[in-house]
Amino acid sequence: MYEYIEGKLADLNPDHAVIDTGGVGYFINISVNTFSALKGLPECRLFIHHIVREDAELLFGFDSKEERMIFRALIAVSGIGANTARLVLSSMTPGEFVMAMSTEDVNALQKIKGIGAKSAQRMIVELKDKVSKLEISGENVATVHxxxxxxxxxxxxxxxxxxxxxxxxxxxxxxxxxxxxxxxxxxxxxxxxx
Structure with missing residues:
Protein backbone atom coordinates (compact mmCIF):
# COMPACT_ATOMS: atom_id res chain seq x y z
CA MET A 1 0.00 0.00 0.00
CA TYR A 2 2.78 2.46 0.94
CA GLU A 3 6.09 2.72 -0.93
CA TYR A 4 7.74 5.13 1.48
CA ILE A 5 6.97 7.73 4.11
CA GLU A 6 9.00 10.93 4.18
CA GLY A 7 8.88 13.70 6.73
CA LYS A 8 10.14 15.16 9.98
CA LEU A 9 11.62 12.67 12.43
CA ALA A 10 9.47 13.34 15.52
CA ASP A 11 10.78 10.46 17.68
CA LEU A 12 13.54 7.89 17.28
CA ASN A 13 14.20 4.76 19.33
CA PRO A 14 16.19 1.60 18.51
CA ASP A 15 12.98 -0.28 17.71
CA HIS A 16 10.72 2.42 16.23
CA ALA A 17 10.54 5.87 14.70
CA VAL A 18 7.71 8.37 14.49
CA ILE A 19 7.63 10.35 11.26
CA ASP A 20 5.47 13.46 11.10
CA THR A 21 4.19 14.07 7.60
CA GLY A 22 1.21 16.24 6.75
CA GLY A 23 0.36 16.65 10.42
CA VAL A 24 0.09 12.88 10.98
CA GLY A 25 2.62 10.96 13.08
CA TYR A 26 3.31 7.48 11.73
CA PHE A 27 4.62 4.89 14.24
CA ILE A 28 7.05 2.77 12.24
CA ASN A 29 8.89 -0.33 13.48
CA ILE A 30 12.57 -0.23 12.46
CA SER A 31 15.74 -2.31 12.72
CA VAL A 32 18.83 -1.22 14.63
CA ASN A 33 20.59 -0.66 11.28
CA THR A 34 17.90 1.80 10.25
CA PHE A 35 18.06 3.43 13.69
CA SER A 36 21.81 4.01 13.23
CA ALA A 37 21.27 5.51 9.79
CA LEU A 38 18.58 7.90 11.07
CA LYS A 39 20.39 9.08 14.20
CA GLY A 40 20.88 12.84 14.08
CA LEU A 41 18.78 13.45 10.97
CA PRO A 42 15.97 16.03 11.21
CA GLU A 43 14.07 14.52 8.26
CA CYS A 44 14.07 11.10 6.66
CA ARG A 45 12.51 8.75 4.14
CA LEU A 46 11.71 5.18 5.12
CA PHE A 47 10.71 2.47 2.67
CA ILE A 48 7.61 0.82 4.10
CA HIS A 49 6.22 -2.68 4.46
CA HIS A 50 2.60 -2.59 5.66
CA ILE A 51 1.19 -5.59 7.54
CA VAL A 52 -2.55 -5.88 8.16
CA ARG A 53 -3.68 -8.34 10.82
CA GLU A 54 -7.04 -9.02 12.35
CA ASP A 55 -6.05 -7.14 15.51
CA ALA A 56 -3.53 -4.57 14.24
CA GLU A 57 -1.99 -2.71 11.33
CA LEU A 58 1.80 -2.45 11.47
CA LEU A 59 4.29 -0.39 9.50
CA PHE A 60 7.88 -1.56 9.18
CA GLY A 61 10.35 1.00 7.84
CA PHE A 62 13.71 0.50 6.20
CA ASP A 63 16.60 2.76 5.35
CA SER A 64 17.03 1.17 1.92
CA LYS A 65 15.01 -0.79 -0.60
CA GLU A 66 17.51 -3.63 -0.30
CA GLU A 67 16.86 -3.97 3.44
CA ARG A 68 13.11 -4.02 2.77
CA MET A 69 13.54 -6.69 0.06
CA ILE A 70 15.47 -8.87 2.49
CA PHE A 71 12.77 -8.33 5.15
CA ARG A 72 10.08 -9.40 2.67
CA ALA A 73 12.09 -12.47 1.69
CA LEU A 74 12.57 -13.38 5.37
CA ILE A 75 8.88 -13.17 6.29
CA ALA A 76 8.11 -15.51 3.38
CA VAL A 77 10.16 -18.23 5.12
CA SER A 78 8.04 -20.68 7.10
CA GLY A 79 8.30 -19.93 10.83
CA ILE A 80 9.84 -16.46 10.42
CA GLY A 81 7.54 -13.61 11.41
CA ALA A 82 7.94 -9.87 11.08
CA ASN A 83 9.58 -9.39 14.49
CA THR A 84 12.07 -12.21 13.91
CA ALA A 85 12.89 -10.76 10.48
CA ARG A 86 13.45 -7.37 12.12
CA LEU A 87 15.74 -9.04 14.69
CA VAL A 88 17.77 -10.59 11.87
CA LEU A 89 18.16 -7.18 10.21
CA SER A 90 19.06 -5.62 13.56
CA SER A 91 21.80 -8.19 14.08
CA MET A 92 23.32 -8.06 10.60
CA THR A 93 23.62 -5.49 7.87
CA PRO A 94 21.99 -6.44 4.56
CA GLY A 95 25.48 -7.09 3.16
CA GLU A 96 26.37 -9.40 6.05
CA PHE A 97 23.08 -11.25 5.61
CA VAL A 98 23.69 -11.74 1.88
CA MET A 99 27.20 -13.01 2.68
CA ALA A 100 25.84 -15.43 5.31
CA MET A 101 23.33 -16.76 2.77
CA SER A 102 25.84 -17.14 -0.05
CA THR A 103 28.41 -18.88 2.18
CA GLU A 104 25.70 -20.92 3.97
CA ASP A 105 26.99 -19.67 7.33
CA VAL A 106 24.60 -21.38 9.78
CA ASN A 107 26.69 -20.26 12.78
CA ALA A 108 26.33 -16.56 11.95
CA LEU A 109 22.56 -16.95 11.73
CA GLN A 110 22.35 -18.98 14.96
CA LYS A 111 23.95 -16.11 16.90
CA ILE A 112 20.73 -14.15 16.34
CA LYS A 113 18.25 -14.39 19.20
CA GLY A 114 15.36 -16.68 18.28
CA ILE A 115 17.15 -18.40 15.39
CA GLY A 116 18.06 -22.03 16.02
CA ALA A 117 19.84 -24.53 13.80
CA LYS A 118 16.66 -25.61 11.99
CA SER A 119 15.50 -22.04 11.34
CA ALA A 120 18.96 -21.05 10.09
CA GLN A 121 19.11 -24.01 7.72
CA ARG A 122 15.55 -23.35 6.49
CA MET A 123 16.47 -19.71 5.80
CA ILE A 124 19.51 -20.76 3.80
CA VAL A 125 17.60 -23.37 1.78
CA GLU A 126 14.68 -21.04 1.00
CA LEU A 127 16.58 -17.77 0.53
CA LYS A 128 20.00 -18.52 -0.92
CA ASP A 129 18.90 -18.14 -4.56
CA LYS A 130 16.48 -15.26 -3.88
CA VAL A 131 19.08 -13.27 -1.94
CA SER A 132 21.72 -13.65 -4.65
CA LYS A 133 19.23 -11.98 -7.05
CA LEU A 134 18.58 -9.20 -4.53
CA GLU A 135 22.30 -8.51 -4.27
CA ILE A 136 22.52 -7.95 -8.03
CA SER A 137 19.62 -5.47 -7.99
CA GLY A 138 21.16 -3.77 -4.97
CA GLU A 139 24.37 -3.24 -6.90
CA ASN A 140 22.43 -1.63 -9.74
CA VAL A 141 20.69 0.76 -7.34
CA ALA A 142 23.97 1.58 -5.63
CA THR A 143 25.66 2.72 -8.84
CA VAL A 144 23.48 5.85 -9.15
CA HIS A 145 25.72 7.99 -6.95
Missing amino acids: NTSQNEALSALTALGFSKAVAEKAVQRVLKVAERDASVETIVKEALKIL
Whole structure:
Protein backbone atom coordinates (compact mmCIF):
# COMPACT_ATOMS: atom_id res chain seq x y z
CA MET A 1 0.00 0.00 0.00
CA TYR A 2 2.78 2.46 0.94
CA GLU A 3 6.09 2.72 -0.93
CA TYR A 4 7.74 5.13 1.48
CA ILE A 5 6.97 7.73 4.11
CA GLU A 6 9.00 10.93 4.18
CA GLY A 7 8.88 13.70 6.73
CA LYS A 8 10.14 15.16 9.98
CA LEU A 9 11.62 12.67 12.43
CA ALA A 10 9.47 13.34 15.52
CA ASP A 11 10.78 10.46 17.68
CA LEU A 12 13.54 7.89 17.28
CA ASN A 13 14.20 4.76 19.33
CA PRO A 14 16.19 1.60 18.51
CA ASP A 15 12.98 -0.28 17.71
CA HIS A 16 10.72 2.42 16.23
CA ALA A 17 10.54 5.87 14.70
CA VAL A 18 7.71 8.37 14.49
CA ILE A 19 7.63 10.35 11.26
CA ASP A 20 5.47 13.46 11.10
CA THR A 21 4.19 14.07 7.60
CA GLY A 22 1.21 16.24 6.75
CA GLY A 23 0.36 16.65 10.42
CA VAL A 24 0.09 12.88 10.98
CA GLY A 25 2.62 10.96 13.08
CA TYR A 26 3.31 7.48 11.73
CA PHE A 27 4.62 4.89 14.24
CA ILE A 28 7.05 2.77 12.24
CA ASN A 29 8.89 -0.33 13.48
CA ILE A 30 12.57 -0.23 12.46
CA SER A 31 15.74 -2.31 12.72
CA VAL A 32 18.83 -1.22 14.63
CA ASN A 33 20.59 -0.66 11.28
CA THR A 34 17.90 1.80 10.25
CA PHE A 35 18.06 3.43 13.69
CA SER A 36 21.81 4.01 13.23
CA ALA A 37 21.27 5.51 9.79
CA LEU A 38 18.58 7.90 11.07
CA LYS A 39 20.39 9.08 14.20
CA GLY A 40 20.88 12.84 14.08
CA LEU A 41 18.78 13.45 10.97
CA PRO A 42 15.97 16.03 11.21
CA GLU A 43 14.07 14.52 8.26
CA CYS A 44 14.07 11.10 6.66
CA ARG A 45 12.51 8.75 4.14
CA LEU A 46 11.71 5.18 5.12
CA PHE A 47 10.71 2.47 2.67
CA ILE A 48 7.61 0.82 4.10
CA HIS A 49 6.22 -2.68 4.46
CA HIS A 50 2.60 -2.59 5.66
CA ILE A 51 1.19 -5.59 7.54
CA VAL A 52 -2.55 -5.88 8.16
CA ARG A 53 -3.68 -8.34 10.82
CA GLU A 54 -7.04 -9.02 12.35
CA ASP A 55 -6.05 -7.14 15.51
CA ALA A 56 -3.53 -4.57 14.24
CA GLU A 57 -1.99 -2.71 11.33
CA LEU A 58 1.80 -2.45 11.47
CA LEU A 59 4.29 -0.39 9.50
CA PHE A 60 7.88 -1.56 9.18
CA GLY A 61 10.35 1.00 7.84
CA PHE A 62 13.71 0.50 6.20
CA ASP A 63 16.60 2.76 5.35
CA SER A 64 17.03 1.17 1.92
CA LYS A 65 15.01 -0.79 -0.60
CA GLU A 66 17.51 -3.63 -0.30
CA GLU A 67 16.86 -3.97 3.44
CA ARG A 68 13.11 -4.02 2.77
CA MET A 69 13.54 -6.69 0.06
CA ILE A 70 15.47 -8.87 2.49
CA PHE A 71 12.77 -8.33 5.15
CA ARG A 72 10.08 -9.40 2.67
CA ALA A 73 12.09 -12.47 1.69
CA LEU A 74 12.57 -13.38 5.37
CA ILE A 75 8.88 -13.17 6.29
CA ALA A 76 8.11 -15.51 3.38
CA VAL A 77 10.16 -18.23 5.12
CA SER A 78 8.04 -20.68 7.10
CA GLY A 79 8.30 -19.93 10.83
CA ILE A 80 9.84 -16.46 10.42
CA GLY A 81 7.54 -13.61 11.41
CA ALA A 82 7.94 -9.87 11.08
CA ASN A 83 9.58 -9.39 14.49
CA THR A 84 12.07 -12.21 13.91
CA ALA A 85 12.89 -10.76 10.48
CA ARG A 86 13.45 -7.37 12.12
CA LEU A 87 15.74 -9.04 14.69
CA VAL A 88 17.77 -10.59 11.87
CA LEU A 89 18.16 -7.18 10.21
CA SER A 90 19.06 -5.62 13.56
CA SER A 91 21.80 -8.19 14.08
CA MET A 92 23.32 -8.06 10.60
CA THR A 93 23.62 -5.49 7.87
CA PRO A 94 21.99 -6.44 4.56
CA GLY A 95 25.48 -7.09 3.16
CA GLU A 96 26.37 -9.40 6.05
CA PHE A 97 23.08 -11.25 5.61
CA VAL A 98 23.69 -11.74 1.88
CA MET A 99 27.20 -13.01 2.68
CA ALA A 100 25.84 -15.43 5.31
CA MET A 101 23.33 -16.76 2.77
CA SER A 102 25.84 -17.14 -0.05
CA THR A 103 28.41 -18.88 2.18
CA GLU A 104 25.70 -20.92 3.97
CA ASP A 105 26.99 -19.67 7.33
CA VAL A 106 24.60 -21.38 9.78
CA ASN A 107 26.69 -20.26 12.78
CA ALA A 108 26.33 -16.56 11.95
CA LEU A 109 22.56 -16.95 11.73
CA GLN A 110 22.35 -18.98 14.96
CA LYS A 111 23.95 -16.11 16.90
CA ILE A 112 20.73 -14.15 16.34
CA LYS A 113 18.25 -14.39 19.20
CA GLY A 114 15.36 -16.68 18.28
CA ILE A 115 17.15 -18.40 15.39
CA GLY A 116 18.06 -22.03 16.02
CA ALA A 117 19.84 -24.53 13.80
CA LYS A 118 16.66 -25.61 11.99
CA SER A 119 15.50 -22.04 11.34
CA ALA A 120 18.96 -21.05 10.09
CA GLN A 121 19.11 -24.01 7.72
CA ARG A 122 15.55 -23.35 6.49
CA MET A 123 16.47 -19.71 5.80
CA ILE A 124 19.51 -20.76 3.80
CA VAL A 125 17.60 -23.37 1.78
CA GLU A 126 14.68 -21.04 1.00
CA LEU A 127 16.58 -17.77 0.53
CA LYS A 128 20.00 -18.52 -0.92
CA ASP A 129 18.90 -18.14 -4.56
CA LYS A 130 16.48 -15.26 -3.88
CA VAL A 131 19.08 -13.27 -1.94
CA SER A 132 21.72 -13.65 -4.65
CA LYS A 133 19.23 -11.98 -7.05
CA LEU A 134 18.58 -9.20 -4.53
CA GLU A 135 22.30 -8.51 -4.27
CA ILE A 136 22.52 -7.95 -8.03
CA SER A 137 19.62 -5.47 -7.99
CA GLY A 138 21.16 -3.77 -4.97
CA GLU A 139 24.37 -3.24 -6.90
CA ASN A 140 22.43 -1.63 -9.74
CA VAL A 141 20.69 0.76 -7.34
CA ALA A 142 23.97 1.58 -5.63
CA THR A 143 25.66 2.72 -8.84
CA VAL A 144 23.48 5.85 -9.15
CA HIS A 145 25.72 7.99 -6.95
CA ASN A 146 28.85 5.90 -7.50
CA THR A 147 31.20 8.52 -9.01
CA SER A 148 30.27 11.34 -6.64
CA GLN A 149 30.30 8.91 -3.74
CA ASN A 150 33.82 7.66 -4.53
CA GLU A 151 35.16 11.18 -4.96
CA ALA A 152 33.53 12.30 -1.70
CA LEU A 153 35.01 9.29 0.11
CA SER A 154 38.45 10.09 -1.27
CA ALA A 155 38.13 13.70 -0.12
CA LEU A 156 37.04 12.70 3.41
CA THR A 157 39.81 10.12 3.80
CA ALA A 158 42.30 12.74 2.58
CA LEU A 159 41.01 14.97 5.40
CA GLY A 160 41.98 12.26 7.89
CA PHE A 161 38.72 10.40 8.50
CA SER A 162 38.79 6.60 8.49
CA LYS A 163 37.24 4.97 5.45
CA ALA A 164 34.52 3.23 7.51
CA VAL A 165 33.43 6.45 9.24
CA ALA A 166 33.51 8.39 5.96
CA GLU A 167 31.44 5.72 4.17
CA LYS A 168 28.71 5.85 6.84
CA ALA A 169 28.54 9.64 6.66
CA VAL A 170 28.41 9.67 2.84
CA GLN A 171 25.68 6.99 2.82
CA ARG A 172 23.58 9.07 5.23
CA VAL A 173 24.01 12.15 3.03
CA LEU A 174 23.12 10.27 -0.17
CA LYS A 175 19.87 9.01 1.36
CA VAL A 176 18.52 12.55 1.66
CA ALA A 177 20.53 14.30 -1.09
CA GLU A 178 19.26 15.05 -4.56
CA ARG A 179 20.22 12.54 -7.26
CA ASP A 180 22.59 14.99 -8.95
CA ALA A 181 24.25 16.31 -5.77
CA SER A 182 27.78 17.55 -6.40
CA VAL A 183 30.82 16.10 -4.68
CA GLU A 184 31.26 19.40 -2.81
CA THR A 185 27.70 19.23 -1.47
CA ILE A 186 28.14 15.62 -0.36
CA VAL A 187 31.42 16.42 1.41
CA LYS A 188 29.99 19.51 3.14
CA GLU A 189 26.94 17.61 4.40
CA ALA A 190 29.10 14.65 5.48
CA LEU A 191 31.38 16.99 7.45
CA LYS A 192 28.34 18.29 9.33
CA ILE A 193 27.57 14.71 10.40
CA LEU A 194 31.18 13.96 11.31
